[in-house]
Amino acid sequence: MDISQTNTLSKVSFSIEQTVAAISGVLEQLDVPRTLHQPLFRGNEWKYLKDCLDTGWVSSVGSYVDRIEQMLAEYTGAKRVVAVVNGTAALFIAMKLAGVEPGDEVLIPALTFVATANAVAYCGAIPHLTDSEFETLGMDPAKLEAYLADIAQNDGETTRNRFTGARIKAVIPMHTFGHPVDLDPLVELCKRWNLELIEDAAESLGSFYKRRHTGTFGRIGILSFNGNKVVTTGGGGALLFNNEAEANFAKHLTTTARRPHKWEYFHDMLGYNFRMPNLNAALGCAQLENLPDFLESKRILTMQYIEALRNVPGLKIVKEPSFAHSNYWLNALVLDEDVSSLRDAILEATNGSGIMTRPVWTLMHHLPMYKNCPRMDLSVAESLEKRIVNIPSSAVLNF
Ligand SMILES: *Cc1c(COP(=O)(O)O)cnc(C)c1O
Numbered sequence: 001m002d003i004s005q006t007n008t009l010s011k012v013s014f015s016i017e018q019t020v021a022a023i024s025g026v027l028e029q030l031d032v033p034r035t036l037h038q039p040l041f042r043g044n045e046w047k048y049l050k051d052c053l054d055t056g057w058v059s060s061v062g063s064y065v066d067r068i069e070q071m072l073a074e075y076t077g078a079k080r081v082v083a084v085v086n087g088t089a090a091l092f093i094a095m096k097l098a099g100v101e102p103g104d105e106v107l108i109p110a111l112t113f114v115a116t117a118n119a120v121a122y123c124g125a126i127p128h129l130t131d132s133e134f135e136t137l138g139m140d141p142a143k144l145e146a147y148l149a150d151i152a153q154n155d156g157e158t159t160r161n162r163f164t165g166a167r168i169k170a171v172i173p174m175h176t177f178g179h180p181v182d183l184d185p186l187v188e189l190c191k192r193w194n195l196e197l198i199e200d201a202a203e204s205l206g207s208f209y210k211r212r213h214t215g216t217f218g219r220i221g222i223l224s225f226n227g228n229k230v231v232t233t234g235g236g237g238a239l240l241f242n243n244e245a246e247a248n249f250a251k252h253l254t255t256t257a258r259r260p261h262k263w264e265y266f267h268d269m270l271g272y273n274f275r276m277p278n279l280n281a282a283l284g285c286a287q288l289e290n291l292p293d294f295l296e297s298k299r300i301l302t303m304q305y306i307e308a309l310r311n312v313p314g315l316k317i318v319k320e321p322s323f324a325h326s327n328y329w330l331n332a333l334v335l336d337e338d339v340s341s342l343r344d345a346i347l348e349a350t351n352g353s354g355i356m357t358r359p360v361w362t363l364m365h366h367l368p369m370y371k372n373c374p375r376m377d378l379s380v381a382e383s384l385e386k387r388i389v390n391i392p393s394s395a396v397l398n399f
Contacts (some may be wrong), residue, residue: 062278080247087224208326
């Protein structure tokens with residue numbers, strides 16, 4: 001019998017129990033639901049929804065759509081916002097506007113929710129997968145720069161992949177769990193390589209990079225209001241613009257490209273029916289009124305997790321990067337390398353005791369439809385994939 005193995009195992013099981021107890025203690029103390037993330041409706045949601053029903057404005061025309069766009073522009077500092085049916089559609093439209101064409105390559109993180117890659121594929125373009133850095137969990141600008149110097153060439157206007165011959169048109173960083181990536185070097189990189197910067201800020205409403213809201217650094221940013229995001233419209237998304245004309249074009253494109261006219265149905269190009277319905281916008285307006293409270297309560301929850309797990313060996317809670325103010329949308333444990341084999345045991349133990357936890361998304365190149373996508377060395381993303389466990393992160397109820 002190998003004694004060292006017995007010792008390791010006993011130390012290990014101790015740590016799992018301690019982890020579960022610590023998480024459970026925080027949830028109980030703060031009265032937080034044990035689900036991963038659930039929405040909280042305690043403002044004007046009923047009132048605004050009733051108003052839609054009472055007035056009959058439930059569908060694609062109505063004042064709440066204008067209102068949510070205005071509220072989002074004010075909050076994020078974007079010049080204009082266009083509300084759409086969901087975040088995936090927003091990404092798709094953003095790429096269309098940025099000139100992504102079939103056959104182009106678009107640089108996205110391997111560690112992301114599948115929507116980022118899917119939206120690229122909907123354009124007929126090819127997701128080109130990039131690695132993460134440990135601090136932000138998101139795109140690593142220095143590693144990307146070195147990689148481009150290695151595999152790409154730029155003729156002063158266009159960047160091409162020297163191996164595939166394809167044009168590399170855009171970069172889409174994603175702010176993982178609400179934690180901003182290091183945007184300054186990415187903005188510089190995009191300028192140097194003539195790449196369009198589109199931010200997938202689906203998870204980062206309420207997150208700021210050096211005091212400026214995420215989603216406003218590139219040509220276009222997108223948000224999601226899916227049921228599990230910081231605020232929800234049921235389903236919904238938005239495009240953030242710094243350019244008035246581009247926002248107008250986005251509105252046109254997402255409302256079937258119909259030319260405004262009293263009675264005529266004339267569509268001047270191939271458009272999409274992607275406009276956010278007024279019912280969903282009404283829900284979102286009420287939710288946004290509570291955003292500051294949600295954010296404050298989320299920060300409290302994370303600080304409690306950090307405190308409770310401070311003395312648990314082998315893991316840490318993800319914290320906002322030094323340059324950022326995070327919305328702390330979804331909390332995550334990162335296991336140390338040497339205990340990463342325990343991830344599934346932790347998932348079993350937590351879910352077994354009624355605490356909903358999840359591993360991070362499967363990396364894009366591990367999914368069948370993206371397994372042959374071009375990609376750089378993904379060793380950091382691969383390491384994180386094995387070590388991340390998301391833990392309950394709803395807003396604190398009695399805050
Ligand atoms: C939620 C999310 C989206 C968009 O999701 P929708 O459900 O289409 O609103 C896109 N990217 C990331 C990273 C997301 O988390």
